[in-house]
Amino acid sequence: MNIGPVVRKEFRQIRRDKRALGILIFIPAVLLILVGYALNFDVKHLRLAVYDEDNTRTSREFVNSFVHSEYFEYKYHALSKRELDEVLNDGTAHLALVIPRDFSQNLLSGRQATVQVILDGSNNNTAAVASGYVAAGIQDYSRKILTEWLEKRGRPLVIPIDIRPKLWYNPELKTAKYLVPGLFGLILMIVTVISTSLSVVREKELGTMEQLKTSPLKSYEIIIGKAIPYVVIALISASLIMVLGALLFDVRIQGSIPLLYFAILIFVLGGLGQGLLISSIANSQQVAFFVSVFSSLLPSFLLSGFIFPIKSMPLVLQVVSNLQAAKFFLVIVRSIILKGVGVGAFWEQFVYLSLFAALTIGVSSVRLQRELSR
Amino acid sequence: MKAIREMIVKEFLQIRRDKRMLPIVILAPIVQVILLGYAATVDVKEIPLVVSDMDNSRESRELIARFTNSGYFVVAAYVDRPKKIDEYLDGSVATMAVLIPENFGKNIGTGRGTQLQLIADGADANTANISLGYASQITAGYSQSILLNQLLKTSGGLAPPQLKVETRVWFNPDLRSANYMVPGVVAMILMIITTTFTSAGIVREKEIGTMEQLLVTPIKPHQLILGKLLPFVIIGFIDVILVLGVAVNLFGIPLKGSIPLLFGLAGLFILTTLGLGLFVSTISHTQQQAMMTAQFFIFFPMIFLSGFTFPIENMPKIIQAITYIIPLRYFLEIIRGLFLKGVGIETLWPQALALLVFGVTILSLSVLRFQKRLG
Numbered sequence: 001m002n003i004g005p006v007v008r009k010e011f012r013q014i015r016r017d018k019r020a021l022g023i024l025i026f027i028p029a030v031l032l033i034l035v036g037y038a039l040n041f042d043v044k045h046l047r048l049a050v051y052d053e054d055n056t057r058t059s060r061e062f063v064n065s066f067v068h069s070e071y072f073e074y075k076y077h078a079l080s081k082r083e084l085d086e087v088l089n090d091g092t093a094h095l096a097l098v099i100p101r102d103f104s105q106n107l108l109s110g111r112q113a114t115v116q117v118i119l120d121g122s123n124n125n126t127a128a129v130a131s132g133y134v135a136a137g138i139q140d141y142s143r144k145i146l147t148e149w150l151e152k153r154g155r156p157l158v159i160p161i162d163i164r165p166k167l168w169y170n171p172e173l174k175t176a177k178y179l180v181p182g183l184f185g186l187i188l189m190i191v192t193v194i195s196t197s198l199s200v201v202r203e204k205e206l207g208t209m210e211q212l213k214t215s216p217l218k219s220y221e222i223i224i225g226k227a228i229p230y231v232v233i234a235l236i237s238a239s240l241i242m243v244l245g246a247l248l249f250d251v252r253i254q255g256s257i258p259l260l261y262f263a264i265l266i267f268v269l270g271g272l273g274q275g276l277l278i279s280s281i282a283n284s285q286q287v288a289f290f291v292s293v294f295s296s297l298l299p300s301f302l303l304s305g306f307i308f309p310i311k312s313m314p315l316v317l318q319v320v321s322n323l324q325a326a327k328f329f330l331v332i333v334r335s336i337i338l339k340g341v342g343v344g345a346f347w348e349q350f351v352y353l354s355l356f357a358a359l360t361i362g363v364s365s366v367r368l369q370r371e372l373s374r
Numbered sequence: 375m376k377a378i379r380e381m382i383v384k385e386f387l388q389i390r391r392d393k394r395m396l397p398i399v400i401l402a403p404i405v406q407v408i409l410l411g412y413a414a415t416v417d418v419k420e421i422p423l424v425v426s427d428m429d430n431s432r433e434s435r436e437l438i439a440r441f442t443n444s445g446y447f448v449v450a451a452y453v454d455r456p457k458k459i460d461e462y463l464d465g466s467v468a469t470m471a472v473l474i475p476e477n478f479g480k481n482i483g484t485g486r487g488t489q490l491q492l493i494a495d496g497a498d499a500n501t502a503n504i505s506l507g508y509a510s511q512i513t514a515g516y517s518q519s520i521l522l523n524q525l526l527k528t529s530g531g532l533a534p535p536q537l538k539v540e541t542r543v544w545f546n547p548d549l550r551s552a553n554y555m556v557p558g559v560v561a562m563i564l565m566i567i568t569t570t571f572t573s574a575g576i577v578r579e580k581e582i583g584t585m586e587q588l589l590v591t592p593i594k595p596h597q598l599i600l601g602k603l604l605p606f607v608i609i610g611f612i613d614v615i616l617v618l619g620v621a622v623n624l625f626g627i628p629l630k631g632s633i634p635l636l637f638g639l640a641g642l643f644i645l646t647t648l649g650l651g652l653f654v655s656t657i658s659h660t661q662q663q664a665m666m667t668a669q670f671f672i673f674f675p676m677i678f679l680s681g682f683t684f685p686i687e688n689m690p691k692i693i694q695a696i697t698y699i700i701p702l703r704y705f706l707e708i709i710r711g712l713f714l715k716g717v718g719i720e721t722l723w724p725q726a727l728a729l730l731v732f733g734v735t736i737l738s739l740s741v742l743r744f745q746k747r748l749g
Contacts, residue, residue: 019663027670034674038693039684043503047687088544090721091707112536121546122714123554125500126685128418131541132507139514142537146521149534160482160524161437161517164491165506178498190669198662205582205661285661286574287394293566293669294402302413307683309501311420317412331466345465 006217006225010199014229024195028187028237029244035183036176036249043129049076049093051084058104062115065141066097071133088120095119095130107145176249181333182306184241185326186297188264191234192271193278193296194289199226200279200368201288209372219372223365227272234268235261254340263336266353267329271296273360274325280367300326325356377593381601385575389605399571403563403613407556407620414555414683418504422450424459424468431479437490440516441472446508459493469495470505482520545714552625557709558682560617564640565647565676565702568610569668572651576602576744577664595745603648610644611637621713630716639708639726645733646701652740656747676702704728 014021048066052059067074076093078084087093098116106113117134121127147157203209212222238261245251253260274296282288302308303317304326310318321327328349335341343350389395423441427434441447450468453459459471473491481488492509494502525534546553579585588598614637621627629636650672658664678684679693680702686694697703704725711717719726 017660017663019667023666023670027674031674034678034693038689039678043685043688045687089715089717091711107535107537110535112538114538114540117539117541119541119543121543121549122710123685124546124549124551125504125554127543127546127549128504129507131543132504132511134539134541135511135514136507138537138539139518142518145535145537150525158485158487159517160485160487160520161513162487162489163510163513164489165510166491166493177496178500194665194669195662198665202660202662282394284392284395284578285665286571286578287392287398289570289574289661289665290398290402291394293570294398294406297669298406298410301677302410308414309418309498314412317409320409321413335466339464341464 002217003221003225003228006212006222007228010226010229013199014233024191024233025237025240028183028191029240031187032180032183032241032244033248035179036245039179043126043133044070045073046071046094046126046130046133047075047092048072049078049084049087049096050074050099051078051081051096052099053101054099054103056104058107059099062099062103062141063097065144066137069133069137071130072137084118088118091120093120094126095134110149177251177338178334179306180241180245180249180251181337182304182330184238184264184333185267185300185304185329186306187237187241188234188268188329189271189296189300189326191237192230192268193275194292195230195233196227196272196275197278197282197288197292198285199230200276201282201285204279205284213372219369220365222372223276223368227276230272230275231265231268234271235264238264251337253337255336255342259343260333260336263329263332263350263353266350266357267325270325270353270357270360273357273362273364276364276368277360280364280371296324296326299324303327304330306330325353328352328356377597378601378604381593381598382604385602385605399567399609400612400616403567403617404620406563407559407617408624410559410562411552411556411621411625414551414559418501418508419446421447421470421501421505421508422468423447424451424453424462424471425449425474426453426456426459426471427474428456428476429474429478433479433482434474437474437513437516438472440512441509444508444512446505446512463493463495466495469498469501470509472509485524553627553714554710555683556621556625556627557713558706560614560621561643561702561705561709562677562682563617564610564614564643566673567613568606568644568647569651569654569672570665571606571609572603572648573654573658573664573668574661575606576652576655577658577661581660596741599652599741599744603652606648606651607641607644610647611640614640627713629713631712632718635719635722636709636712639705639712639722639729642726642729642733643701643705643708646729646736649733649736649740650701652744653736656740656743676700679703680706682706698728699732701729701732704732 050063052063063074066072076087078087078096084096084098088096096118098118100114100116103113103115115138117131119127119130143157150157203212242253246253275292278288278291278295282291300306303310303321303324306326310321310327313321331349332346332353335346339345389399425438427438438449442449447470451462453462456473459468459473462468463471471493473493475489478488478490490513492506492513494506496502522534543549579588593601618629618636622629651668654664654667654672658667679697680700681697682702686697686703689697708722708725711722
């Protein structure tokens with residue numbers, strides 16, 4: 001087999017284009033840092049607007065009990081309902097607390113007092129978490145007044161069920177721990193699918209594919225030769241993410257590292273197959289790029305469970321999500337990195353990844369071979 | 375004017391000649407908004423539970439029933455020993471475990487109090503956070519009702535003071551993810567299509583050598599640029615109409631604000647994406663370079679730092695400052711405001727102004743660079 005020259009040619013071409021090389025190797029690191037430091041779903045410092053119609057010591061004390069947590073930030077003191085409308089409309093406040101005129105009177109006379117909370121539901125995730133915080137805040141305050149009421153009667157408060165919440169795998173609930181493994185899928189997809197498809201179609205578009213065809217190389221040698229450099233680059237970026245993830249974000253690999261590399265390799269092969277398949281269909285780099293972005297980048301961002309839980313999607317889409325390898329890869333990567341479990345827990349995903357790689361590489365080589373021998 | 379028109383005709387001929395281009399320009403955005411609209415959801419529901427009920431009393435069953443009746447949880451498995459929950463959590467069959475100790479019901483009944491352990495799979499921090507929130511609310515609600523009953527019995531009918539909260543959700547009362555995400559997807563697709571086509575379209579002429587041919591024609595640089603950009607403005611607007619149609623008709627996202635205003639502000643946004651695309655084309659020599667640059671230096675920052683999925687207020691202060699130069703951030707605020715809140719220009723003018731300033735700046739900068747390179 002004579003693939004050395006094509007590999008060398010491809011590497012030379014990649015090296016000549018300094019920016020592309022830089023992008024392929026260093027941008028993953030930049031993305032990692034961004035994802036690790038800047039991005040999280042933590043809902044804190046919710047901007048709170050208060051309209052206190054009661055305006056007594058009790059009501060102010062109640063508001064204070066809310067503000068004295070890292071979850072809420074007292075942003076606006078409204079003097080009318082209209083003002084509340086405005087601050088919710090323009091996004092000054094995420095939520096508003098309305099305390100009715102009879103609030104303290106009701107509480108002091110042992111009746112039920114009601115407060116109103118208005119949530120800006122446009123970001124449903126923030127709103128869901130915020131409503132949990134509000135409920136917890138109200139509960140704390142209820143407990144406080146109940147304790148006072150019981151104390152007056154000389155009785156202690158016994159909470160019937162004491163909740164002991166506990167988190168496994170990621171005790172500090174760091175989004176980075178969840179996202180960093182997910183980043184592997186995203187970055188490897190870009191390096192493999194987009195780069196290979198562009199690099200093959202580029203030869204078609206510039207007419208240099210004819211030159212390759214007239215060379216004594218066999219078509220499979222051209223295909224393998226074009227693919228090898230991207231496997232190497234993909235493995236380098238993956239290692240970089242691993243090292244930086246451990247150094248910067250303390251995302252340590254709990255499971256077996258050789259197993260992880262093996263999974264990465266199979267995933268990368270699948271990505272290459274997908275890229276080659278696209279290049280056998282597309283005739284211009286623009287088309288190749290769009291098909292790649294829409295078939296690999298966006299699905300691996302949105303349909304893989306990287307950010308959005310697949311369980312929450314409609315059934316049809318859960319079925320569709322099986323068409324791409326990133327979903328299965330992510331299960332493997334998270335299991336190895338976060339849970340440290342062995343191959344027994346995810347052998348099905350392994351089988352699927354291997355099938356995906358075999359299928360895409362098989363179909364695309366047949367198609368490219370036909371095209372090259374024409 | 376004639377020169378520009380002919381340039382536009384040439385561009386459209388080129389788009390038509392590439393048989394796969396037209397479907398991509400028209401169909402891909404529709405398929406994407408449908409897929410992404412359904413996929414981009416962070417709704418947390420039907421959380422699979424593994425239950426270890428060592429008590430099996432009326433109280434423990436009542437608690438489990440409260441979990442499943444809430445609609446947030448489904449029981450994936452019951453185990454007979456606490457140790458056995460491991461395999462369910464390890465294998466991701468369940469993402470939450472409820473451990474009910476022995477004498478749970480008895481200790482509640484005698485007023486002694488008991489403990490309940492909840493274990494959540496923290497690997498997905500967001501889901502874990504929300505699941506624990508729901509579980510605690512359900513348990514606390516149950517605990518509260520037991521307490522009130524006991525107090526009523528022992529205090530001779532005298533009710534303790536209670537605090538009730540009445541929650542109202544504005545703008546998106548059902549807390550549907552789609553209402554928040556689909557307008558964002560519209561903006562994202564618009565950005566990807568217009569930026570890539572401008573950047574790659576111009577570099578393509580350089581790469582295959584036809585730029586020289588264009589330069590020896592009597593066309594002036596600004597006519598060349600306009601002729602190159604206008605087709606993408608047109609395509610961009612066609613895509614806006616298509617994608618908005620899907621958002622409103624298929625997803626039933628209410629468009630509460632003014633449609634002409636939406637189109638006007640989308641025009642301002644396209645100004646910025648075309649400017650960025652043109653800028654990329656002036657610093658790239660090959661299409662591969664142009665597309666990689668667009669992807670990493672424009673799409674990724676835009677997607678991650680615009681508030682599309684990750685709330686800006688959670689980012690570190692420095693990164694928050696950077697988000698002010700992300701045009702998508704402003705357009706997201708605009709399109710979400712128009713869709714969900716139905717606000718008008720009196721609320722959105724700061725965002726519109728930011729887009730205008732950014733668009734004019736980046737576009738004139740790129741045109742200058744482009745002309746210099748051509749000269």
